[in-house]
Amino acid sequence: MAHTNTKALHDATNWYVQLTSGTATEQDRQAWKAWLNADHSNKLAWQQVEEVTNCFMGLNAKTSIAVLNRTYASSVSTGRRQVLKNLSLLFAFSSAGWLTYREKPWYHFMADYSTAKGEVQTFRLDDGTKLVLNTDTKVSIHFDEQTRKVRLLQGEVYVETAEETNPVYRPFIVQTMHGTVTALGTRFSTRIYKNRSCVNVFEHAVEVRPIDGLGDKVVVNAGEEVKFTSMLFQQKMLFDMSAADAWTKGFIIIDNMPLAKVIDELSRYRHGVVRCDPAIADLEISGALPITDVDAALLSIAKTLSIRIESFTPYMVMLKPV
Numbered sequence: 409m410a411h412t413n414t415k416a417l418h419d420a421t422n423w424y425v426q427l428t429s430g431t432a433t434e435q436d437r438q439a440w441k442a443w444l445n446a447d448h449s450n451k452l453a454w455q456q457v458e459e460v461t462n463c464f465m466g467l468n469a470k471t472s473i474a475v476l477n478r479t480y481a482s483s484v485s486t487g488r489r490q491v492l493k494n495l496s497l498l499f500a501f502s503s504a505g506w507l508t509y510r511e512k513p514w515y516h517f518m519a520d521y522s523t524a525k526g527e528v529q530t531f532r533l534d535d536g537t538k539l540v541l542n543t544d545t546k547v548s549i550h551f552d553e554q555t556r557k558v559r560l561l562q563g564e565v566y567v568e569t570a571e572e573t574n575p576v577y578r579p580f581i582v583q584t585m586h587g588t589v590t591a592l593g594t595r596f597s598t599r600i601y602k603n604r605s606c607v608n609v610f611e612h613a614v615e616v617r618p619i620d621g622l623g624d625k626v627v628v629n630a631g632e633e634v635k636f637t638s639m640l641f642q643q644k645m646l647f648d649m650s651a652a653d654a655w656t657k658g659f660i661i662i663d664n665m666p667l668a669k670v671i672d673e674l675s676r677y678r679h680g681v682v683r684c685d686p687a688i689a690d691l692e693i694s695g696a697l698p699i700t701d702v703d704a705a706l707l708s709i710a711k712t713l714s715i716r717i718e719s720f721t722p723y724m725v726m727l728k729p730v
Contacts, residue, residue, distance in 0.1 A: 416449040416450050416453035417453045420456070423440050423443065519561055521541060521546075522541070522546040523543060523544060523546075525543055526677045526678060528655065528656065533549060533551075533558075533570075534551060535551070535573065535574075536570030537556070537569050537580065538567070538568040539565055539566070540565065540656045541563065541564075541565055542563055542564035542565065542566070542599075542655055542656075542676075543563065543677050544563050544676065545563025545565060546560075546561040546563060547559060547561060547565055552578075553576065553578070555578050555581055556572075556578050556579070556580045556581065557582075559582075560584045560598055560600060563600065565597065565598055565599075566595075566596075566656050567580075567591065567595065567596055568595050569594060582598045584605040586600075586637055587605065587616060587618040587621065587636055587638060588616070588619070589607050589615070589616055592612055592615060592627070593612045594613060595610040596609045601635075604635050604637045605636055606633060606636075607628055607633060607636075608652045609633070611630050613627050614627070618636050618637060618638055618639055619638045620638045621638075621639060621640060621641075624641070626644065631646055631649060632644045632645065632646060632647070651663070654696070655699060658698060658700050659698050659700075660696070660699055661695075661696050662694055662695060663694050667688055667689055667690070667691045667727070668690070670693060670697075671683065671727065674699070674702050674705055674706070678702040679723060680723030680725065681725070684726070684728075685726065687729050688713070688715055688727065691715075693709060693712060697709070706727070710727065715727055715728060715729055715730060716729075
């Protein structure tokens with residue numbers, strides 16, 4: 409672990425308490441970023457605090473944060489001293505290795521790029537890498553002298569990696585709560601589901617490592633996808649490359665897909681609730697549907713399957729048999 413001065417570590421811990429207190433503001437976030445970028449030792453200190461909190465393996469994320477914040481809620485000064493004490497104790501164990509602490513509260517707060525529900529946006533990183541964020545997606549970016557890392561906090565991201573121009577090669581990594589995806593000169597997408605992550609590779613290959621997988625890894629080649637949890641990865645499968653990235657162009661392609669699953673996909677792009685009656689849930693449909701106008705897509709589905717749409721409010725829609 410790199411040497412970090414005591415003041416920077418103390419400041420980093422204070423920022424940790426503030427950002428996880430539940431009372432942090434946008435001004436606090438900007439001030440934290442200014443502090444972080446003001447000195448290299450501040451970045452090292454923040455990384456150490458992150459590594460320490462990563463050691464809460466086996467504990468529920470929200471419970472772990474609550475333990476650290478309990479005294480802070482009753483007394484700011486006492487709470488800060490208690491957190492410093494807890495972190496000092498944990499530093500003794502952090503050098504043995506670390507696991508990603510899932511659902512870090514500040515991760516969502518410090519997202520560098522994000523999209524709203526129904527929004528798809530394209531971004532260029534400092535190295536020229538292209539990121540396309542799908543609906544309701546958040547990512548944070550961390551580039552240093554060793555790695556180029558994108559943390560996918562929620563949602564789905566499509567990546568076209570740029571050629572590394574740094575004198576010392578830095579691997580390009582997408583990290584989720586379940587593990588890491590290292591690009592091997594490639595185009596790929598990564599999506600977080602409720603209890604797993606999924607990688608689709610469109611060009612070249614990636615290396616996938618589950619975060620708790622005890623060193624297990626798998627190389628996923630173009631045309632293959634793999635789903636993985638924090639412990640293991642499933643068997644690789646082939647996928648339809650032309651359909652898998654269609655969302656980057658504004659639509660989804662479906663092929664004999666049950667209506668219930670189609671509705672689940674479209675619901676990702678529309679505020680409110682969209683459901684279908686169980687009586688028609690298994691009806692299959694094929695075609696291309698716009699994600700930029702979900703209501704138009706629903707009308708097209710209703711016409712194709714000869715079903716009806718009931719709108720109770722603009723935010724509650726039900727598809728039913730005629």
